[in-house]
Amino acid sequence: MTHLPPVPFTVVPDRAADTLTVRVSGELDYDTSGDLLDAVVPLLSEEAGLRDVRLDFSGLTWIDSSGLSALLMVHRHTSEARAVLHLDHRPGFLERMLHLTDVLDFLTEPGAPAGAALADGRSDEVTEAGAT
Incomplete structure (x- = not known):
């Protein structure tokens, strides 16, 4: 059996006007999620005026x-920057994970910034200990 070497993980950001597009290739896992x-967070804090952050997963080979x-942390930061997160060109395995974990709508719907009060008065803020 022939084993091919893994595709190297790369993230390539590209800013055009009020949109940041980040092309993600390779395996998005424990070793590469940082x-x-x-690639995304510093551009959100340094670059004012972003309305959309598009993650292009056409080159993604795996996610754990x-x-x-x-992805949840990227969403938190995009929400704080009042930008909308888009998950483009999702391969089947990513689509299944997002549906199984029921986070697709959460990640891609524009909404209140992270830490905002929910309808029942609780906060959606995530801490190092987990969700509050």
Whole structure:
């Protein structure tokens, strides 16, 4: 059986007007999820005026729970920056994970910034200990 070497993980940000597009290739997992955050978060804090953040997953080859956690953190930061997160060109395995974990709508719907009060008075803020 022939084993092909894994596709190297890359994130390539591209800013055009009020949209940041980040092309994600390779495996988004425990070892690489920090790289995604490092590519997106500084641009959100440094670059004012972003309305949309588009993550292009056409080159994604795998995602694990750490990668999903990174997507949730990206959403938190985009919400704080009042930008809308888009998950473009989702491969089947990512689509299944997003549906099984029931987070697709949460990640892609424009809404209140992270930490805002929910309808029942609780906060949706995530802490290091987990969701509050």
